[in-house]
Amino acid sequence: MMPILFKRSYTYIFSGTLIAASIIALSLWGLRLGIDFTGGTLMEVRFGDTPPSEQILNDVVTRGGGRSIVVQPSENNAVILRYVPMVDEDNEKIFTLLKELDENVQQLRVDFIGATISEQITSNALVAIALSVIGIALYIAWAFRKVSYPIPSWQYGLCAIIALAHDIIITVGAFAVLGKFFGIEIGVPFIAALITILGYSVNDTIVVYDRIRENILRARSVANFEEIVNISINETLARSINTSLTVIIVLIILSLFGGPGLFYFSVALLIGITFGTYSSIFIASAFLVTSHKLSHRR
Amino acid sequence: MGDIPIDHFFVMTLRRKITLRFSLVVFFAIFVGAIVYPHAVSFVPPLSRALEKLQINLGLDLQGGIHLQYAIDLSRVESDKKEDALAAVHAVVERRVNAFGVGEPLVQLAKSGTENFLIVELPGVKDMDAAKKVIKETPFLEFHEERPQEEVNKILAPFNDNAKKRAQDILARIRNGEDFEKIAREFSDDPGSAASGGDLDFAQRGMFVPEFDAVIFDAPLAIGAVYSDLVETQFGWHIIRKDEERWEGDKKEVRARHILIAKANAEGIPDVFYKPTELTGTYLKRSDVNFGSGGFQGGISEPQVLLQFDEKGAELFADITKRNLQKTVAIFVDNELVSAPVVQSEITNGEAVISGNFTLDEAKNLSQRLNEGALPAPITLVAQQSVEASLGQESLALGLRAGIIGLCVVMAYMIFYYRFLGLVAASALLIYAATMITLLKFSSLLPQMMSITLTLPGIAGLILSVGMAVDANVLIFERLKEEMRSGKSTPYAVEEAFRRAWPSIRDGNYSTILTSLILIFVGTSFVKGFALILVIGVTVSMFTAIVIVKNILRFALGMWSEKYKWLLMFGAPRTETEKESHA
Numbered sequence: 001m002m003p004i005l006f007k008r009s010y011t012y013i014f015s016g017t018l019i020a021a022s023i024i025a026l027s028l029w030g031l032r033l034g035i036d037f038t039g040g041t042l043m044e045v046r047f048g049d050t051p052p053s054e055q056i057l058n059d060v061v062t063r064g065g066g067r068s069i070v071v072q073p074s075e076n077n078a079v080i081l082r083y084v085p086m087v088d089e090d091n092e093k094i095f096t097l098l099k100e101l102d103e104n105v106q107q108l109r110v111d112f113i114g115a116t117i118s119e120q121i122t123s124n125a126l127v128a129i130a131l132s133v134i135g136i137a138l139y140i141a142w143a144f145r146k147v148s149y150p151i152p153s154w155q156y157g158l159c160a161i162i163a164l165a166h167d168i169i170i171t172v173g174a175f176a177v178l179g180k181f182f183g184i185e186i187g188v189p190f191i192a193a194l195i196t197i198l199g200y201s202v203n204d205t206i207v208v209y210d211r212i213r214e215n216i217l218r219a220r221s222v223a224n225f226e227e228i229v230n231i232s233i234n235e236t237l238a239r240s241i242n243t244s245l246t247v248i249i250v251l252i253i254l255s256l257f258g259g260p261g262l263f264y265f266s267v268a269l270l271i272g273i274t275f276g277t278y279s280s281i282f283i284a285s286a287f288l289v290t291s292h293k294l295s296h297r298r
Numbered sequence: 299m300g301d302i303p304i305d306h307f308f309v310m311t312l313r314r315k316i317t318l319r320f321s322l323v324v325f326f327a328i329f330v331g332a333i334v335y336p337h338a339v340s341f342v343p344p345l346s347r348a349l350e351k352l353q354i355n356l357g358l359d360l361q362g363g364i365h366l367q368y369a370i371d372l373s374r375v376e377s378d379k380k381e382d383a384l385a386a387v388h389a390v391v392e393r394r395v396n397a398f399g400v401g402e403p404l405v406q407l408a409k410s411g412t413e414n415f416l417i418v419e420l421p422g423v424k425d426m427d428a429a430k431k432v433i434k435e436t437p438f439l440e441f442h443e444e445r446p447q448e449e450v451n452k453i454l455a456p457f458n459d460n461a462k463k464r465a466q467d468i469l470a471r472i473r474n475g476e477d478f479e480k481i482a483r484e485f486s487d488d489p490g491s492a493a494s495g496g497d498l499d500f501a502q503r504g505m506f507v508p509e510f511d512a513v514i515f516d517a518p519l520a521i522g523a524v525y526s527d528l529v530e531t532q533f534g535w536h537i538i539r540k541d542e543e544r545w546e547g548d549k550k551e552v553r554a555r556h557i558l559i560a561k562a563n564a565e566g567i568p569d570v571f572y573k574p575t576e577l578t579g580t581y582l583k584r585s586d587v588n589f590g591s592g593g594f595q596g597g598i599s600e601p602q603v604l605l606q607f608d609e610k611g612a613e614l615f616a617d618i619t620k621r622n623l624q625k626t627v628a629i630f631v632d633n634e635l636v637s638a639p640v641v642q643s644e645i646t647n648g649e650a651v652i653s654g655n656f657t658l659d660e661a662k663n664l665s666q667r668l669n670e671g672a673l674p675a676p677i678t679l680v681a682q683q684s685v686e687a688s689l690g691q692e693s694l695a696l697g698l699r700a701g702i703i704g705l706c707v708v709m710a711y712m713i714f715y716y717r718f719l720g721l722v723a724a725s726a727l728l729i730y731a732a733t734m735i736t737l738l739k740f741s742s743l744l745p746q747m748m749s750i751t752l753t754l755p756g757i758a759g760l761i762l763s764v765g766m767a768v769d770a771n772v773l774i775f776e777r778l779k780e781e782m783r784s785g786k787s788t789p790y791a792v793e794e795a796f797r798r799a800w801p802s803i804r805d806g807n808y809s810t811i812l813t814s815l816i817l818i819f820v821g822t823s824f825v826k827g828f829a830l831i832l833v834i835g836v837t838v839s840m841f842t843a844i845v846i847v848k849n850i851l852r853f854a855l856g857m858w859s860e861k862y863k864w865l866l867m868f869g870a871p872r873t874e875t876e877k878e879s880h881a
Contacts, residue, residue: 036822044689088679092427108689110426114680116369120410121822128820135812143805189755192817192825196832199813200766203806210802238869239776243769246711250704250765254758257703259696261359262758269762 002237004281005230005289011282015166022173025180031172032179035111036187037125039118040068040084041091042111047077048104057081060101064094072183075260078108082185088112125191132195136202137161143206149216150225151292159291160205163284164276167201168194171272184264193268200247201276204240205284211236212285226289233285244277320853323846327725330732333739352739357753357827360694362687363421364429365823368677370414374440374574375675383674386580387416390673394436395420404746416677426684437664438673439579441650442572442628443618450564450571457562465528465535465559472524478539478555487534487560496555500544507531513538514552534560568635572628575618579672581611583648585665587658601661603652605668612648620644631664633676697757704761705731712768716775716867718859722850723771723843730767730842734760734835750834753827763835769806770843774799775867788859788866792851796844803844807836 035042051057054071057079061069066083074080085091091112098105113121140157171194178184211232219228251273254266332339336349358365375383384407392405395418404419423429445453468485472478479495486492503515509531519525519540529536535558542553564571586604607615618627619641628638629652637652656664685693709724716723741750752760778795786794810832817829859866 088682091682106686107426107684108686110682110684112679112682114369114678116413117367117681120413124820124822128816128825131816131820132813135816136809139809139812188822188824189828192755192821192828195813195817196762196810196829199810202809206805206809207802210805235780236776239772242715242772242776246708246768246772247762247765249707249711250761253704253707254700254761257696257700258758258761259693259700261693261754262697262700265755265758 001231001234003230004233004237005226005286008286008290011286015279015283018170018173019166022169022176025173025176029176029180031176032183032185034185034187035082035113035118037118037122038084039113039115040082041066041113042109043081043083043091043094044074044108044110045079045081045095045098046106046108047079047102049077049102051077051079052101056101057098060097061094064097065090066094070183085112088114121188125188128191128195132198136164136198140202140206144209146213151288151295155291155295156209156288159284159287160202160209162287163205163279164198164201166279166283167197167272167276170275171197171268174271175268178264186264189265190268193265193272196269197272197276200273201280204244204277204280207239208233208236208280208285209288212288225292229285229289233281237281240277240281244273247273248277316849316852319849323729323849326846327729327732330729330736333736334732353742354735354738355742355749355751356690356694357751357756358419358421358683358690359685359754360690360697360752360757361421362685362690363419363423364426364682364684366418366420366430366433366679367408367681368416368418368433369680370416371676371678372414374578376576383580384414386674387677390436391416391418391433391677394432402746406747415680422687424687430679430682434679435667436673436677437579437667438630438632438676439582439668440630441575441577441615441618442568442630443575443622444625444628445564445571445573449573453570454562454564461559461561462528462535465537465557468557468559469524469528469537472537472557473526478524478557482555482557485559486557488556488558491556491558496539496557497541498554498556500542500546500551500553502546502549502551507533510536510538510556514540514554515550532561534558568628568630572630572635572638575614577607577611577614577618578674579668580674581607581614582668582672583608583611585668587661587665600653601656601658603656603661603665603668605650605652607648607650609648612646615648615650616644616646693754694757697754697761701731701757701761701764704764708764708768712771714868716771718865719771719775719778719851719867722847722854723768723775725850726771726842726846727764727767729846730839731764733838733842734763734831737834737838750830751827752831753823755824755828756831759828759831760835763832763839766810766836767839767843770799770803770840771847773802773806774844774847779867779869782863788863789852789855792848792855796848800844803840807840810836 051073052060057071058069061071061081061083065086066081067086068082068084070082072080072082081094083094085094091110095105095107095110137157140160141153144153144156144160146153175184175186175190179186212229215228215232215235248270251266251270255263255270258266332345333349333352336346336352338346339349340346370384370387372380372383388405388407392403395403395405402421404417406417408415408417418433420429464485468481472481482496483492486496488496491498503511506514509529513519513525513529517525519538521540521543523540525538525540529538537557539555540552541555544551544553562570582605584606586606588602588604589600622641623644624640624642626638626640629636629650631652639651639653652664705727709727712720712723712727714720738750738752741748743749774795777799778791781791781794781798782788814829814833814836817825818833821829
């Protein structure tokens with residue numbers, strides 16, 4: 001049996017550092033919002049040969065009526081242009097101008113999102129996040145409705161939610177860093193990833209807590225709550241690791257081989273679910289013990 | 299002979315039942331296998347040919363094509379006519395898109411909050427600008443009447459307040475000593491004098507509007523002085539400086555300069571000058587081209603577009619012409635003023651004429667567009683996604699590759715860790731993947747609105763669900779280990795493990811299903827494509843991981859499993875003595 005809980009301070013320092021770093025990164029740089037939320041156009045074009053310089057492309061888009069231009073090179077002579085057009089017709093005009101630069105240029109995709117739609121997407125995303133948080137909180141409350149010993153059931157729920165917040169904050173912080181240094185923009189897929197992380201990560205936590213409840217009933221005494229928690233974690237360890245590992249494996253494969261369209265989506269899921277597994281094992285239960293100790297000291 | 303022991307009889311039937319169920323699993327596996335890979339049954343050509351016809355509906359992001367979202371502006375449509383107007387927009391656009399001749403276009407109405415949208419999906423379209431044009435060319439026809447002056451003033455008031463404030467600022471700058479001529483050149487809205495620094499040359503009384511004359515001829519204004527106030531005229535606000543005076547005979551002539559900050563003029567802004575009526579393209583029956591008789595006056599006949607309204611349209615038109623006698627009625631096509639004839643008499647026959655200096659071709663074109671259907675409400679493009687076919691195929695190929703690699707690695711991991719049980723779980727995972735593809739293929743037989751479309755995020759959901767599908771097996775097998783440690787025989791421990799692991803499996807999937815459902819209800823198409831597949835996947839995997847694995851194990855676990863426990867899975871308790879030492 002591994003003394004997982006007895007080195008609590010290390011995991012607290014590790015997680016605390018990551019969370020502090022995430023919050024600092026978020027407040028310093030924020031997230032780089034994609035066209036889903038800001039509105040605008042994302043046009044991917046493939047040139048016949050080496051693409052023109054960023055400066056030239058910038059000029060072309062400006063002449064076509066685009067503002068707030070970001071030029072980003074992609075694979076195989078492709079370039080991703082991001083800008084805010086005045087009207088939809090500008091997209092056509094810009095492509096015509098690109099054709100003058102290189103007549104072999106090929107339009108791979110054009111995503112255009114008008115201001116009304118981006119506002120709607122933003123509010124939908126916020127509603128989805130709010131609903132998910134409420135839904136998960138209710139789910140936890142329901143799952144622990146019968147557990148109230150030796151700490152009240154709301155504390156189980158609270159610890160589970162703290163563990164979830166931990167996973168989400170670190171994932172969002174990672175994307176603040178990716179946005180700052182690699183220009184990664186977040187869109188609707190990122191929100192979907194966060195919500196999926198919420199739904200999946202809570203399971204491991206609940207399974208560990210279920211086992212704790214079972215073992216408390218069996219022990220008929222909570223003289224050593226910490227040890228019971230530690231036994232429960234160890235008993236569910238193989239299960240927690242194996243279930244998460246298969247998901248983590250497919251997510252690694254998806255990020256490596258799934259192509260550019262799914263890369264950041266799978267990276268977001270990967271970060272969140274990896275930290276979700278870690279927090280279910282090391283944070284969520286450790287918090288139970290800390291919370292138990294604090295309430296007994298009083 | 300004759301007296302078979304009763305318990306033997308039960309064993310026989312139980313065994314038969316288990317065999318029967320196992321055969322069902324095998325049959326199911328063959329069935330889904332044949333659907334996924336019709337080539338496997340190529341020895342029965344009609345069957346394989348029929349199965350090959352079953353194809354997964356691919357989203358635009360995987361097969362290439364364009365997705366267009368238009369906002370429908372219903373603000374000018376009466377509230378009880380809104381449904382009709384939406385249906386008319388749908389019908390008109392669908393007709394035009396079908397005429398364009400792409401694979402299987404999808405035209406559907408969508409509503410979000412108070413806003414109405416029209417979604418058009420054109421799979422496999424190469425030339426997206428041509429496609430967009432076809433829809434954009436659907437004309438929006440409406441008739442406007444002149445807006446009463448008070449309403450016009452109300453609309454223009456904020457603009458004019460602003461202009462007046464600007465004029466006051468400029469006057470203040472001049473009074474502070476800034477150069478009049480320079481400012482006139484820069485700011486004056488009088489095109490005739492701005493270039494010359496506001497100079498109006500010598501003029502006699504009566505050449506300007508009275509308010510202006512009053513300042514330069516009557517007011518006690520010294521030569522070279524700037525009039526202390528703004529002077530308001532019908533044109534706007536003037537800042538005036540008197541430069542010279544002379545007598546031409548007995549007539550006084552004054553040379554002045556001015557800076558004009560113009561008032562907004564409704565006649566230059568059709569949207570302000572006119573207001574919409576109820577008469578729109580909805581009530582149009584037919585359109586023709588003819589040559590206007592009026593045009594003959596110059597010896598040239600002018601092409602005109604003739605409109606014939608239906609009964610309700612004729613009524614509305616009669617009404618409009620009646621209340622606007624001797625005023626103009628404006629005809630707008632696609633929000634642009636095309637012509638604004640003066641109404642000479644009430645028109646009751648439901649015929650109208652648009653004579654907007656057309657060439658013959660322009661007139662023919664407009665008339666044809668109107669005949670193909672005019673929109674009752676204007677639509678504007680608010681979102682668009684287009685994917686080139688090659689990029690779509692690339693995404694599909696990459697997604698498939700990732701899926702196959704993911705499936706193989708998870709299967710390998712399960713076999714490595716859980717040995718025989720892992721092999722069973724891996725077979726169930728293969729059956730799971732085939733079941734998902736079978737469901738996707740069968741759903742393409744359903745009507746368009748109900749069928750499941752596989753998109754790129756859907757592939758992500760499918761691959762993720764492969765990783766989640768074995769979760770149930772991990773739970774069962776870990777439970778099995780514990781049951782075996784407590785000394786139960788293997789087949790009995792298997793039954794116990796399934797029974798006891800079930801609540802955890804169920805609870806574990808609830809939260810994933812919950813968040814996926816939230817994503818389906820509030821998400822965009824990306825999110826829906828992902829979450830829908832994930833929900834279906836989680837549900838189907840509960841079936842494959844439990845029902846299929848259970849029936850295979852019941853069939854396959856005999857006495858050998860007692861003897862070779864190490865073969866069952868990694869970490870399986872081997873002997874009774876080992877169990878003792880554990881406890």
